[in-house]
Amino acid sequence: MPMERARKAPCQVTVCRGCCCGGPKVTGVDHGEQLARLRREAPVLVSDCLGVCERANVVVVRPSAAGRAAGARPVWLGLVNGPDATEDVAGWIRAGGPVVVPIPDILDLHVFAPPRRPPAVRPSKVRGTPRERKTP
Numbered sequence: 001m002p003m004e005r006a007r008k009a010p011c012q013v014t015v016c017r018g019c020c021c022g023g024p025k026v027t028g029v030d031h032g033e034q035l036a037r038l039r040r041e042a043p044v045l046v047s048d049c050l051g052v053c054e055r056a057n058v059v060v061v062r063p064s065a066a067g068r069a070a071g072a073r074p075v076w077l078g079l080v081n082g083p084d085a086t087e088d089v090a091g092w093i094r095a096g097g098p099v100v101v102p103i104p105d106i107l108d109l110h111v112f113a114p115p116r117r118p119p120a121v122r123p124s125k126v127r128g129t130p131r132e133r134k135t136p
């Protein structure tokens with residue numbers, strides 16, 4: 001029964017394509033093919049930088065309806081930087097994803113805790129000194 005629910009409301013995937021993920025800084029992976037491969041398994045949302053560039057390429061797997069009903073939370077995966085890692089993610093999604101199917105050991109190596117806060121504003125984007133930025 002959980003697999004039926006998983007198929008009706010499947011996992012969703014967020015794929016980071018910000019300043020580092022999906023760019024030339026990350027070698028060894030065909031970024032376009034990675035997106036295409038994941039899109040064959042689940043709806044994919046492409047996001048801007050998720051604030052954890054040191055883990056590029058970052059992929060977040062959101063649970064299916066069955067997974068959510070069983071208490072699953074989104075799973076953040078980092079360093080998804082090769083066809084094997086992409087295939088591991090795709091296979092897990094196809095099987096049911098978070099909570100519905102235990103995460104494979106090899107994929108568990110990519111799991112990390114999501115950042116607690118959204119990315120900070122970069123100093124280069126803030127104009128003026130703190131005193132100048134105050135409004136009267």
Ligand code: FES
Nearest residue numbers: 018019020021052
């Ligand atoms: S570009 Fe993906 S986390 Fe920053």
